[in-house]
Amino acid sequence: MGISVRDLVKIYGQSTVIKGISFDVADGEFVTLLGPSGCGKTTTLRGIAGLDTIDGGEIRINDQVVSNASSGVFVPPHERNLGMVFQSYAVWPHLTVAQNVAFPLTVRGVRDTAEAVQWALDIVGMNHLAARRPSELSGGQQQRVALARAIVGKPQVLLFDEPLSNLDARLRDRTRAEISRIQRELRVPAIYVTHDQTEALSMSDRIIVMNAGLTMQDGTPAQIYHEPVNRFVADFIGNANFLNVQRHGTTWTLPDGTPLLVNAEAKQLDKEPVVALLRPEAIQLDAREPGQAITGLNRLTGTVVSSIFLGQHIEHLIRVAGTELRAFSRELLEAGDTITLSFHANDCRVLIDDTN
Ligand SMILES: Nc1ncnc2c1ncn2[C@@H]1O[C@H](COP(=O)(O)OP(=O)(O)OP(=O)(O)O)[C@@H](O)[C@H]1O
Ligand SMILES: [Mg+2]
Known part of the structure; x- marks a missing residue:
């Protein structure tokens, strides 16, 4: 059951924009496609919706092949039983709210739509x-009409393409919660496209991070955040410090020779250039001089470059061993002050530097 995408390829003219993507979405699961503009999120979703044909691979919905590039199987969108919501609400201005919501049923020839619409x-x-026209609604209300229209036919799959990007921050939070609730109630697989990392982290059972038509990582929000497979993923989600680290047998140093305790469990680190990820929130700041060594704890001395008030915390730039690190705390620091930074080896994760 659910959605299965195998080796999906999409070619536009001379360029292959989806280069062989595979993933599954189980029944009731909420999966987000996340990635920079142009990486192929909408193209993937359009393939699943049947709004486009595919040039390679296969798509199944609830075990039924709906697109297969080799055999030429192609089930048209209206036979895929999908609910879709796009960035532009695309509600009909000349129809009332109720008529807009009834529309997918009306085109299917359903006569009595009242109960489903309600x-x-x-x-x-x-x-x-229900009796209003879209011009008499706010943007957020129009968005909810689009949402109601997407679910009215009791779809077996929900697809969302940046449905909240036209809403203001508060309405976005509310609608986000509403979408999660509706999807859980309907217990159908959902694919959600966004390039908003907060949205992805807060809503998803799994996140698929894409880059240039390829899957970079497929994992839970916590895996993507704490165990990114490479620098691209680490940089795309959350705040990140990257440290240039060098390996000497089993030990590691910063470029100036400062020893560093790291977490180097990730695979394939021997074969490729690496970098160490250190999230700002993993750094403790302490004005005192380094004291006794604690197992697994790095303690480095740095100089404050700047300190900026951001409301929920204060963000500092600190010069350490030839690089600048971002760190958070609740107190302002003076530029030029000397400060001790400590962070645990587990939080300093060596990963593949795919940008190198
Ligand atoms: N109809 C088309 N003809 C030619 N190229 C296209 C077409 N649609 C998309 N592309 C190209 O395919 C690539 C992926 O586009 P897509 O719309 O899937 O990106 P996206 O990840 O949804 O980006 P965004 O976050 O900006 O919406 C882009 O390079 C885009 O220019
Ligand atoms: Mg898009």
Whole structure:
């Protein structure tokens, strides 16, 4: 059951924009495609929706082949039983809210749509506005009409392409929670496209990080955040410090020779250039001089370059062993002050530097 994408390839003219992507979305699972602009998120979603043909691979929905490039199988979108919500709401201006929501049923020839429309509008909390036209609604309300329209046919799959990018921050938070709730209620597989990392981290069971038509990593939000497979993924999610590290047998140093305790468990580190990831929140700042050594703890001395108030925390730039590190704390520091940074070896993760 669910969605299965195997070796998906999409070619536009001379360029291969999807270069062989495979992933599964189990029933009831919420999976996010995350990646920079142009990496192929929308193209992948359009392939699954049947809005485009594919040039390689196979897509199955609930064990039924809906697209197969070799055999030429292609099930048209209206026979795939999908609910889709896109960035532009695409609600019809001349139809009322209720008529908009009924639309997918009407085109399928369903006569009595009232009950289904009421159910869908109830879920998004819009029943009281059923008689209005889109021009009489706020952007967020129009978005919820689009959401109701997507679910009215009790789809077996939900697809979202940046559905919240036109909403303001607060409405985005609310609608985000609503989408999660609706998807859990319907217990269908969902694929959500975004390039907003907060959205991806907070909503997803799994995140697929894409770059240039390829999958970089497929994992839970915590895996993607704490165990990124390479520098691209680490840099794309959350704040990241990268340290140039050098290996000497079993020990590691910074370029100036400062010894460093690291977490070098990741695979394939022998074959490729590496870099160490150190998240700012893993760094403890302490004005005192380094005291007794604690097992597994790095203690380095640095100089404060700058200190910026950001509300929930203060962000510091600290010059250490020839590089600048970002760190957070709750107190402002004076530029030029000497400070001790400590961080655990486990939090200093050596990974492949795929940008090198
Ligand atoms: N109809 C098309 N014809 C030619 N090239 C296309 C077409 N649609 C998309 N592309 C190209 O395919 C690549 C992937 O596009 P896609 O829209 O899937 O990116 P995306 O990840 O959704 O980006 P964004 O975050 O900006 O929406 C881009 O290089 C884009 O220019
Ligand atoms: Mg897109």
